[in-house]
Amino acid sequence: MTEAATVDARPVRRAARITPVSIFLWALRIAALAIILYGSYLSISSGRLSAAQWRDLFVFGISTGSVYALIALGYTMVYGVLRFINFAHGEVFMVGAMMAFYVANALATTTLWTSSPVVSLLIVLVAAMATSTSVAVIVERIAYRPLRGAPRLIPLITSIGASFTIQYLVRGLVGPSTKAFPRMEQLRGTTEILGVVILKSQVVVIVAALVMMAGLYLFVERTRTGKSMRAVSEDPETAALMGIDVDRTIVKVFAIGGAMAGVAGALWGLVFPSLNFFSGFLPGIKAFTSAVLGGIGNIVGAMLGGVSLGIFESVGPSLVLAGYEIPAFSQLKDVVAYAALVLVLIFRPTGILGERLAQERT
Amino acid sequence: MKMKRGLKLLALVGVLSLIIAACGGGEGGDTTTTAGGDEETTTSAAAEETTTSAAEGTTVPAGELGTVEVAAGEPIKIASAQTISGDTASLGTDQVRAIEIAIADKGEILGHPIELAFNEDEGCASEGGQTAATRITADPQVIAVIGTSCSGAGVPASNVITSAGRVLISGSNTSPVLTSDLAGNEGPEHHEGYFRTAHNDAIQGAAAATFVFEELGLTQVATINDGDPYTQGLTSAFEGAFTDLGGTIALSTAVTPDQTDMRPVLTEVAAAGAELIFFPIFQPAGDFVAEQALEVAGLEEVVLMGADGLLSDTYVVLPQTENMYFSGPQTPTGDAYDEFVAKYEAEYGEAPIQSFHAHAYDATNMVFTAIEEAATDDGSGNLSIDMQALRDSLHGMTYEGLTGSLSCDEFGDCAAPNIDILQNTAETADIAAVRGNILATYSAEQLGF
Numbered sequence: 001m002t003e004a005a006t007v008d009a010r011p012v013r014r015a016a017r018i019t020p021v022s023i024f025l026w027a028l029r030i031a032a033l034a035i036i037l038y039g040s041y042l043s044i045s046s047g048r049l050s051a052a053q054w055r056d057l058f059v060f061g062i063s064t065g066s067v068y069a070l071i072a073l074g075y076t077m078v079y080g081v082l083r084f085i086n087f088a089h090g091e092v093f094m095v096g097a098m099m100a101f102y103v104a105n106a107l108a109t110t111t112l113w114t115s116s117p118v119v120s121l122l123i124v125l126v127a128a129m130a131t132s133t134s135v136a137v138i139v140e141r142i143a144y145r146p147l148r149g150a151p152r153l154i155p156l157i158t159s160i161g162a163s164f165t166i167q168y169l170v171r172g173l174v175g176p177s178t179k180a181f182p183r184m185e186q187l188r189g190t191t192e193i194l195g196v197v198i199l200k201s202q203v204v205v206i207v208a209a210l211v212m213m214a215g216l217y218l219f220v221e222r223t224r225t226g227k228s229m230r231a232v233s234e235d236p237e238t239a240a241l242m243g244i245d246v247d248r249t250i251v252k253v254f255a256i257g258g259a260m261a262g263v264a265g266a267l268w269g270l271v272f273p274s275l276n277f278f279s280g281f282l283p284g285i286k287a288f289t290s291a292v293l294g295g296i297g298n299i300v301g302a303m304l305g306g307v308s309l310g311i312f313e314s315v316g317p318s319l320v321l322a323g324y325e326i327p328a329f330s331q332l333k334d335v336v337a338y339a340a341l342v343l344v345l346i347f348r349p350t351g352i353l354g355e356r357l358a359q360e361r362t
Numbered sequence: 363m364k365m366k367r368g369l370k371l372l373a374l375v376g377v378l379s380l381i382i383a384a385c386g387g388g389e390g391g392d393t394t395t396t397a398g399g400d401e402e403t404t405t406s407a408a409a410e411e412t413t414t415s416a417a418e419g420t421t422v423p424a425g426e427l428g429t430v431e432v433a434a435g436e437p438i439k440i441a442s443a444q445t446i447s448g449d450t451a452s453l454g455t456d457q458v459r460a461i462e463i464a465i466a467d468k469g470e471i472l473g474h475p476i477e478l479a480f481n482e483d484e485g486c487a488s489e490g491g492q493t494a495a496t497r498i499t500a501d502p503q504v505i506a507v508i509g510t511s512c513s514g515a516g517v518p519a520s521n522v523i524t525s526a527g528r529v530l531i532s533g534s535n536t537s538p539v540l541t542s543d544l545a546g547n548e549g550p551e552h553h554e555g556y557f558r559t560a561h562n563d564a565i566q567g568a569a570a571a572t573f574v575f576e577e578l579g580l581t582q583v584a585t586i587n588d589g590d591p592y593t594q595g596l597t598s599a600f601e602g603a604f605t606d607l608g609g610t611i612a613l614s615t616a617v618t619p620d621q622t623d624m625r626p627v628l629t630e631v632a633a634a635g636a637e638l639i640f641f642p643i644f645q646p647a648g649d650f651v652a653e654q655a656l657e658v659a660g661l662e663e664v665v666l667m668g669a670d671g672l673l674s675d676t677y678v679v680l681p682q683t684e685n686m687y688f689s690g691p692q693t694p695t696g697d698a699y700d701e702f703v704a705k706y707e708a709e710y711g712e713a714p715i716q717s718f719h720a721h722a723y724d725a726t727n728m729v730f731t732a733i734e735e736a737a738t739d740d741g742s743g744n745l746s747i748d749m750q751a752l753r754d755s756l757h758g759m760t761y762e763g764l765t766g767s768l769s770c771d772e773f774g775d776c777a778a779p780n781i782d783i784l785q786n787t788a789e790t791a792d793i794a795a796v797r798g799n800i801l802a803t804y805s806a807e808q809l810g811f
Contacts, residue, residue, distance in 0.1 A: 048633055048634075049629065049630075049633045050633070052659065053629050053632065053633055053659070053660075056625070056629055056658070056659060057625075057626055057629055060623065060625040060626060060629075061626075064623050176447050176448055176451075177449070177451075177676070178449050178645060178646045178649070178676075180649070180680060183681070190657075197659065199657055271623075272622040272623065272650065273653065274646050274649050274650070276448075276449070276646070282620060282622075313623070313626075314623070314625070314626045315626075317626065318626060318629070318630060322630075327614070327615075328587075328614070328615045328616035329615070330615050330616065330617055330626060330627035330630060331588075331589060331615070331616040331617055331618055333618075333621070333623075333626070334618070
């Protein structure tokens, strides 16, 4: 009844649009919020976790989330220019992580690994970026360019095919076993930043992700290439008429998306030091979720979506589910992540930053 | 208009991704697709075949499970369903090798050669077990299946294979749900025709709990399972025994097998004040728990303990597993076992890579003995093997194997196991060394079973 009262207070033109569906949606929104808030209240008031532990959960979430964000950029940029979801992107990430593993493994036997960790890390990053970029560009050339102009579902299905192809090619090349990343002694242990104790590896991941994302944002907003990408994304035909080589621009978009995935792959190896040919699947799906969460097609949205999803996953089970004393709630972190996606979409159907895109397109 | 289509497409993509997510649960994903459609037809076909052959079996009175006819010179077919790829491959490969050695050792049964007709991969997952069992039961000549490696795969496999009238005998399923809790209560997934030579985790859980409480002197323990029947059965057996001893389960929680970020769950463990984490799960999730436990504030001093699923050559070499405790079946001793290991090394170029090769060897030999007892020869070399007699023979058998004296109870538990508690230290470089570093051994009687 309270919803009805608040709605009544609105201007008549809005009130005229009230349908049973919108009432249901509002009831759902309020119920969801109430469940989350009450669960959080129960959980926090029980005093189970200390303030430092809550903060740690946030930091864990941000570090995983920034990797999701880097991968999500590839999904969102490709969606921006071509309007389809490149499902092979998770595999582009995995290939980068695989290459990072082999390079890191080779470096770990040299003195460079211990004497100058920064240089070794840069080598690993560059190798992963180069591999992922090449794979992304090759996939675009072989699987997507011949389908330019075909209905959008067709490249979508092709991307699923490309995803399996890459997975099993990698399986054939390196075998199905799980590979353990070499450790870097300098990255072990914790460090203190602004009075907060954080794992060193997570500092590296968060800083690297921030730098890459800031660089990408400036690139897209400030350079000629970035401008041509935005132009193609807005209207490929007019962009072509204005003298922009659309195919070249699309290749560049794939290359940049691939490079970001490569960085993500190398960083993933630092935080979760083991991977196999299947490791790209779940992060890929999570990154796709992040892209949708942030508003697909929107670059800043993908970054925000990734970090939010990471935080939801990390904090959500302990915050909401634990409050209701659900047994083994940590197992349900994926449920929490996808439920959060649904919730955000109920409140903002276009995603966190989706509105700008919607306005630009109509 | 354009927006609307975009949203529709997005919805479709969402649905598709969920479907892919559902299909891609593990490496077994690629094979599962064939299972769904074929399953019903093949099992019913197998059942039909059985009844026809039962009808044709004129010389012997056929039991209600039917008979398998093996013509003169034809091989006696058995099958293996083990995990032979992916992270748990060492568990299954170890047993497949043992089955091959057992077949080579036996040579022939009543003048018939023995053929390992199937070597299916159950992928340590429920879908894999279903697929493997369905493929195997499609061949009505297969008499017995040695498997599965994982209890999770054993649940559907036990159902499919025993429904087809065949026996399934496992060398490494340990979950109580597949047999009983050893206190006379039938497990929910027990089917007549299922046997195992591995221990029941009711015993392993009690052994691990007793060691932690009495030898390590710890009273606050957190357990982590991954939802698989093996891990759930073992953690709940541990919890029951540990509480009975007077200890406290500070936290009983779970992760998913493909989870990589264990830090949130480990933060919960730290908040619960656990002194020891008992996580009888598999790789790679087990790698992440051990690795990340070192990094979570409040867990600097925590003791880690795993079980037989992690007791593999690929796990104990990880640096983060140093000082970890493990429970596992006792490594057999004696000349017969040494001889077996010598054959294993000669054939495969390495020492046994997991803990259950001897159990699989015994399981295979028990099947051979049972076939010999259940088979009748018509005088010209044609064998008729009654499937009910085969089960009866396994139930009535006392078999002296590598792992000790085996006699099956009414729910299919054949072992009278001893459980070793082991520790991985800086000195133990490989799995053989870890299995030799025994801190304690508990027998079933000692634990009150």
